[in-house]
Amino acid sequence: MSASARLAELGIELPDVVPPVASYVPAVQLGALVYTSGQLPLSGGALVHTGKVGEGAGLVSETDATAxxxxAALNAVAAAASLAGGVDRIARVVKVVGFVASDPSFTGQPRVINGASNLLQEIFGDAGVHARSAVGVAVLPLDAPVEVELIVEVTTP
Structure with a gap:
């Protein structure tokens, strides 16, 4: 099944490419690889959550951060697809790097970034299985709780 068919089956619409919030481009292609810039969890022009991830009052829950x-991963797919010539030209997800703005006591970064990894596997099947890093950081742009970047292999027309 194609990635576009899986998206339709899942009821997921690929969003428009999120405009950069600083001096960079959303993605760059080098040969058969597309590297995305870090993508924030923006939907409709706004962050879906803000703040640090952890347990307790005033923190983003692990569940909300995973969502x-x-x-963020869907935004990264949109950025990659825009250079590839469509989502069906993405042949494989090679690597995911996920950043989690974490409360100092929070150590569940891998579980949070599973939200991105699981989505990619839902969309691309076996071709969505990838290498990955999940890193806790002090703060992210715009006070986002997560940021995700991808490296994908694309087919040529």
Whole structure:
């Protein structure tokens, strides 16, 4: 099944490419690889959550951060697809790097970034299985709780 068919089956619409919030481009292609810039969990022009991830009052819950990682990953797929000539030209997800703005006591970064990884596997099947890093950081742009970047292999027309 094609990636576009899986998206339709999942009821997921590929969003428009999120405009950069600083001096960079959303993605760059080098040969058969597309590298995305870090994508935030923006939907409709706004972050779906803000703040640090952890347990306690005033923190983004692990559940909400995991959902935000899915949004960020979908934005990264949109950026990659825009250079590839469509989502069906993405042949394989090679690597995912996920950043989690974490409360100092939070150590569940891998579980949060599973939101991105699981989405990619839902969309691309076996071709969505990838190498990955999940890193806790002090703060992310715009006070986002997560940021996701991808390296994908694309087919040529």
């Amino acid at each position: 935000a990682a899915r949004v």
